[in-house]
Every structure is written in C-alpha cells, then in structure tokens.
Amino acid sequence: MVQTLMLISLVLFSFTILISVYRIIKGPSKPDRVIALDMIGVNLLAAIAVVSCILLTKAFMEVILILGILSFIGTIAFSKYIERGIIVERRHNR
Numbered sequence: 001m002v003q004t005l006m007l008i009s010l011v012l013f014s015f016t017i018l019i020s021v022y023r024i025i026k027g028p029s030k031p032d033r034v035i036a037l038d039m040i041g042v043n044l045l046a047a048i049a050v051v052s053c054i055l056l057t058k059a060f061m062e063v064i065l066i067l068g069i070l071s072f073i074g075t076i077a078f079s080k081y082i083e084r085g086i087i088v089e090r091r092h093n094r
Contacts, residue, residue: 041071
C-alpha cells in the first residue's frame, strides 16, 4: 500500500515538473520563469526523497542537500539578475 502511494506521488511530481517546464518555455515574464525553475528544484528534491524511501537507502540524502543549496543559490542569482541586471557587483574604488 505504501509502495503504491509512493509510486503515485512520483508520477504526480513528474507531472508537476512537466507543467513547470511548460511554464519556463511559455512563461510571459522572467519572474514566472524563475518561479517555475524554483518549483522544478523543489519537486525534484521531493522526488529524490521518495525514491530514497522506495529503495530504503540514505545514499541520496547528500544529493538532496546539495541540490537544495544549488537551487537556493540559483534562485537568489536569478532574482538579483532580474532586479538589477547584474549578478556580481564589483566596486572599483581603488
């Protein structure tokens, strides 16, 4: 019973990732695309966690942690780029 629920959740996570990919391609504005990328990251983390539970292993926990950190940094970088047009500010006050 639990295995079938986990498989159903994997199917639903993959469906939401496909919807997010559609929003990235068709999105009317840049913030919509950034939110869709963040949504893909969150759903991918959840799907990897479900796969880890199905396989009864803790080997994917490091992968989840690294992808979570990269997703967060990517979202911050994209939002800064949308707001200011640059990602890394360099000050030349010397």
